[in-house]
Amino acid sequence: MAYRYVSCETIESELANAIKYITFTPDPELPALLKNALANETGEISKDILNCMLKNIELAPKIEIPLCQDTGTLVVFAEIGNQCIIEGPPLPEIINETLIKVSKELYLRPSIVKDPLLQRENTGNNAPAIVHISIIKGDTIKLQIDQKGGGAENMSRLQMFTPSASSEDIKNFVVETVTLAGGNACPPLIIGIGIGGNFETCALLAKKAILRPLSKKNPLKEYAVLEQEILESVNATGIGVQGLGGKTNALAVHILTAPCHIASLPVAVNLQCHSHRHIEIII
Amino acid sequence: MKIYRYTLPLCPADISQLNISDKVLLSGCLFTARDAAHKRMVEIIQRGEKLPLDLAETTLFYCGPSPARPGNVCGAIGPTTSSRMDVYTPILIQNGLRVMIGKGERSLEVQKAIMDFGAVYFIMSGGISAYLSQHIVSCETFLWQELGPEAIYKLWVKDIPVYVHSK
Numbered sequence: 001m002a003y004r005y006v007s008c009e010t011i012e013s014e015l016a017n018a019i020k021y022i023t024f025t026p027d028p029e030l031p032a033l034l035k036n037a038l039a040n041e042t043g044e045i046s047k048d049i050l051n052c053m054l055k056n057i058e059l060a061p062k063i064e065i066p067l068c069q070d071t072g073t074l075v076v077f078a079e080i081g082n083q084c085i086i087e088g089p090p091l092p093e094i095i096n097e098t099l100i101k102v103s104k105e106l107y108l109r110p111s112i113v114k115d116p117l118l119q120r121e122n123t124g125n126n127a128p129a130i131v132h133i134s135i136i137k138g139d140t141i142k143l144q145i146d147q148k149g150g151g152a153e154n155m156s157r158l159q160m161f162t163p164s165a166s167s168e169d170i171k172n173f174v175v176e177t178v179t180l181a182g183g184n185a186c187p188p189l190i191i192g193i194g195i196g197g198n199f200e201t202c203a204l205l206a207k208k209a210i211l212r213p214l215s216k217k218n219p220l221k222e223y224a225v226l227e228q229e230i231l232e233s234v235n236a237t238g239i240g241v242q243g244l245g246g247k248t249n250a251l252a253v254h255i256l257t258a259p260c261h262i263a264s265l266p267v268a269v270n271l272q273c274h275s276h277r278h279i280e281i282i283i
Numbered sequence: 284m285k286i287y288r289y290t291l292p293l294c295p296a297d298i299s300q301l302n303i304s305d306k307v308l309l310s311g312c313l314f315t316a317r318d319a320a321h322k323r324m325v326e327i328i329q330r331g332e333k334l335p336l337d338l339a340e341t342t343l344f345y346c347g348p349s350p351a352r353p354g355n356v357c358g359a360i361g362p363t364t365s366s367r368m369d370v371y372t373p374i375l376i377q378n379g380l381r382v383m384i385g386k387g388e389r390s391l392e393v394q395k396a397i398m399d400f401g402a403v404y405f406i407m408s409g410g411i412s413a414y415l416s417q418h419i420v421s422c423e424t425f426l427w428q429e430l431g432p433e434a435i436y437k438l439w440v441k442d443i444p445v446y447v448h449s450k
Contacts, residue, residue, distance in 0.1 A: 044284040049408045060413035068410045069349045069359035109349035184364045184387035186409040275410035
């Protein structure tokens, strides 16, 4: 088997560029969705804020001030080809070193504490990132990079349903989740829903679902229909932009599924705020 | 939607003129405080000591700014979720606080304290930091620098947009 060698410098440089890009530029399809929401919105405050969001997206890369002061936890889904050898330290170390360097260069807010319960002392450099590694066939490295803010993450939920649960039950759970979240999650939202797997897998599916391109439909028709139904129900709550009333509570709903145990039907809902900052790079 | 311009600190007459959902452009001085600063303020009050800031004159902004680049007035600035401060807010209101800015809903206890004491809670939109930076005149660390982004910063703002949530 032929192996491809990738230097840690290559990964560092590609990753640093990616983090810099998403700090100032959101998902490329987000502005069109916000404009569409603005055209359909009737809530005065929601319209006013949607306009500010569009201005913010235009301004951030020009003046190099982050889209949001919460540049979040850096989450990386790494798919490493089985014919690819990384020369240098293990990938999580490369990612953390790059994150520390970039946080300093870009003056990012340090938003990570060392211990979640005791002292809560800030690490001062945004490390560690949260890294999920899987091995795939091939000789490339795919990195899905996500800057995930704390407000929307805090309002995410998981429930271990059982097989008698219906699509309607799942829909109600999602609507309940966004209702409880209100303005805390910084709507309009992108809603990631993980269905299946087990306790930890459905949470990962929900996070990964958020990263699906916004214009890409779910490949399974039944789930595409369910996504649309959930989106309509969520927007019918009247919560609106930032919880201040209107038709725009979510811009997209993405479902990702996995096989699961005969006794189970795990469901996780991961909320993404409108500051949807992610990118995929292939090395 | 009615739009008003006010200079901080707000007096009781200013607050009484406001209605829910009004848009207000605020100018003047804001003090940032997040979870850690709130915890310290409440501990000081509970020990019977004097706070290093006069709550009656203070507009509290739930915010942890990012550091400014050299030559810039400020870094990225925006509200954090207010409900995390709910456990501390009633005691601050009882000790003079009248004006708060953040995002999201408040607990029933906080809403009651807001009504009982004639306070006001404004919502500012999250996730528009570059836009808001255009309304920041200056930003300096005021207290507890060791808390990093959770320190209390003093911000001078000009026409920063907020919406009346409860009063």
